[in-house]
Amino acid sequence: MLDRVLFYFFAGIAVASAALMVTRRNVVHSAIFLITALLATAGIFLQLRAEFLFIVQIILYVGGIMVLFVFVIMLVNLDVALQQIQFARQKWVALIVALALAGQVGVMFWTSGKMPGQGLPVLTAVAANRLPLNSEAVAKSLFDSYLLPFEIASVLLLVAMIGAVVMAKKRA
Amino acid sequence: MLPIENYLFLSLALFIIGVIGVVTRRNVIVVLMSIELILNAVNINLVAFSRLYGDVAGQVFALFIIADAAAEAAVGLGIIIAFFPEPRNGAGGRNGFVEVVA
């Protein structure tokens, strides 16, 4: 019961914040709503007992990426942006196509399991109090099976860092 | 854990809202933020299935997606800062808009 309350609470906040984020005129408001959407996603992770990912989402996504976004937004002149047209000319076509996509995938989820031999597996998840310790499990997996992707990710971050520094340097 | 459909629909909703944001908005920064929303929707999907199967690989994948999103946001925002130069002589200013070429 607690699981269900938490899920609907966080899911509601996530969807509402996302919808608000996409429609605000003021970019700072959009950023704030994205922050709440990300925090709600972290809550979903916590509800799924993925504790390490919960805190990584908060530290990296909210505490790192969103701070970066907010910094850049403040360096951008907002007054001019507020007067201009916010939505592109193709907004209605885009909306229809996106909703069609949503409808297709939604129907696929809805009918899965109702047709024989198709659809999502009928599994039951392990009970919450019998799950292994999350941080230890993720760490073990990261350094055992997924060591190569881990190293490649660090090279990727190094490349991104160098790229950002190069772009920020003044032309000599 | 709730039945997997709940998480799938949540992930779908966030994904579609992100797609609408990317395709519809003209402000580059809002487009980048919508991309982050799409990545988060995918993360929810991955973690939900990881919990269903009891395999922690889904969470590790989501971790890599977060790291990747960080790198991409950094580079994307750096490009915005580099592309829209500082305003000169009181011009309109860096306003982060992608001009639609008619």
Next chain:
Amino acid sequence: MMNAALQATLEFLKLYWAPLLCGVAVVAILPLIVGYIVLVERKIMADMQARLGPMRVGPHGLLQPIADALKLLIKEDIIPENADKLVFWLAPVLSVGAGLLSLAGLAIGPAFQIAQDINIGILFVVGISALGIFGIVLGGWASNSHYSLMGALRSSAQLVSYETAAGMALVSALLFTGSLNIKSIVEAQSKEGIWFVLLAPVAFFTYLVASIAETNRAPFDLPEAESELVAGYMTEFSGFRWSLYFLAEYTNMIVVASVATTLFLGGWLRPFASVHELPGFHFLNFLDFIPTLLLVAIAAYCVVRTPKQPTRVQELFMLAVAGLCFVVALVLAAPVVLRVIKPSLREAIAPFYAGIHGGFWFIFKVSLYIYFFMWLRFTIPRYRFDQLMRLGWHFLIPLSIINVLLVGVALIVGAHFQLHGWGLLLVTTPAAIVALVAAFLILALEKQHDARQEQTAASDFYAG
């Protein structure tokens, strides 16, 4: 449906009433505690400047925080003209919320923890307290003032820069534990018999400096210094909103001190705690009496100073404080004395001993750490902003990263030779020395490089 919801709520309350009550208590009492920490800071500042500090409101100025709180509450709420009202309201709330939420993961003693047994313990505290950055940035932006925005950007840049160094320093200490759980960290220190401050001194030093920068305390308080940017991001906030920012700052100080205490200073352990049962070291058990003796000494001092007070109210007040200290001393002495007198009750008393004495030692160490913060504030002049960033990026981050590597190597070598506890000092001390030398070398090389560049630039100037 309503019945099921009611049933579920009752079940939830039955399971979680204790943490909820502790949480409510902490949120209710924390403003009072923070108020008195501010008073203590003003008294210490006064003492270091050879004066008396607040003496007017209440005996020895002890009602000063209450007067301040009342004033802040009834002050007019001014919002700047074109400020964004939503964000202006939200910013202090974010700061305070982040600080208070991170308090939930801390453990004051083995028995006092609001959110019990979190798998990601210390990472939760550090991560949530990093959310306070938004309160600063959004507050500065919402004030619709250039100076506030600059102060906010500087402040958050500083916080972000020192977060990495602080995190790496924590990782160095976590290498000895193997777990992020707070109880496991303190138990590891108890098992090794040595606090991690001795095993990883460079990490402690890095965390000390980084935590001062994280909380915007002097000497890293340029963003909120009065002579620089008025009050930086807090300029346009008045009355209750300002007091929320203030509360957030001191709550962050408590959180950071608690994290350092847990990881480096042995948490709730008494010095030499693991020699409790070891034969041959029993003489060290006299340390059990230090809490009691300390409080009795304070009570005696109050009694001695009573005749020297100018007014009758202050005399009575001194006697009251002496009485209070004496009562607390008795409470602290009870488990220890009972244990000596009646050895049969040892098991029954153990949780009380652990709880009460653990709580005392933890609060004692946190107070020492915060006193050190205050001491630094009134001793060292401010860092300029570029000097501050240089220190963070060019010194602390390389130092902490090299330290993690070297401590890891030291641990592997120690495990190979099967060193435990105090024996690990043999490998970790050389690692610490090498890390420091390497960091200073990097700094010296950079200085050389900069000097050389300046030389070439200067010669171009004269040539051109």
